[in-house]
């Protein structure tokens with residue numbers, strides 16, 4: 001890793017690339033976190049986690065054609081989402097983010113598209129500033145083909161031995177979710193239903209910078225990682241286990257059940273639907289809620305005697321079911337709907353193709 005955010009391939013695109021590196025360097029300096037002793041500018045960053053804390057490390061690819069498309073995702077959204085995925089993982093462990101590292105493979109043609117690259121950085125750095133997490137290093141390279149690739153490494157910290165895990169739910173615990181579900185799938189469906197430009201079309205530019213503030217109406221383009229909620233769950237010792245909803249409720253609940261060796265039952269009537277799902281058919285709405293994915297809410301368990309507030313850090317919290325003892329030949333996950341119990345299979349969303 002070249003912590004100075006330096007170029008590994010000197011090409012004709014180098015001028016644009018070096019200019020980009022310089023812009024990243026200048027703008028990244030704005031984010032401050034006392035854990036970062038040395039950010040961009042040397043061979044390595046130097047981090048000093050708070051005393052009595054452990055480091056959390058998570059890494060996420062954002063691949064063009066797999067996680068985003070230029071004709072549906074504005075560059076600011078691609079930057080925002082790349083960082084949001086890492087932040088959501090830190091939130092799931094109850095941690096505080098310390099520093100982000102960004103590696104970019106940029107297609108040659110795109111290296112000259114300064115407005116698009118600036119907009120990508122705008123989206124990423126706005127979210128980084130919101131959560132006080134500096135961009136402390138990274139790397140750039142020319143992409144081998146015409147697809148953009150962004151890799152984010154995020155470091156966080158949690159008090160030693162206290163990071164929330166997905167493997168510590170107990171039978172009898174109640175199951176809770178933050179915010180609402182299905183919004184990301186609903187917005188993506190709308191985005192994909194727009195007429196598609198030709199392959200290789202330029203970035204969609206219809207989203208203006210000021211729309212970032214309207215994140216509740218853009219749960220897919222600008223998801224809000226629940227850092228403050230995760231941290232409160234840890235600090236106030238409310239949760240017994242926690243996972244973030246990246247792949248979809250049915251898939252991530254299954255991860256939690258398998259890791260904790262428990263079963264779970266959901267109450268369909270309690271599932272909080274995002275307002276964007278309101279116009280869907282009932283079947284499409286429940287599919288978006290259960291399997292939609294990328295809502296980046298937190299799914300957590302708590303002992304039945306623990307009083308869980310209706311909202312934490314201004315995010316509504318809903319009890320959606322309970323953790324059960326696993327039984328042989330019984331499904332791991334069930335869902336109660338209209339007094340009938342159904343088997344729930346993990347069917348999180350397949351990544352965008």
Ligand SMILES: [Mg+2]
Pocket residue numbers: 088089092243244246
């Ligand atoms: Mg996760």
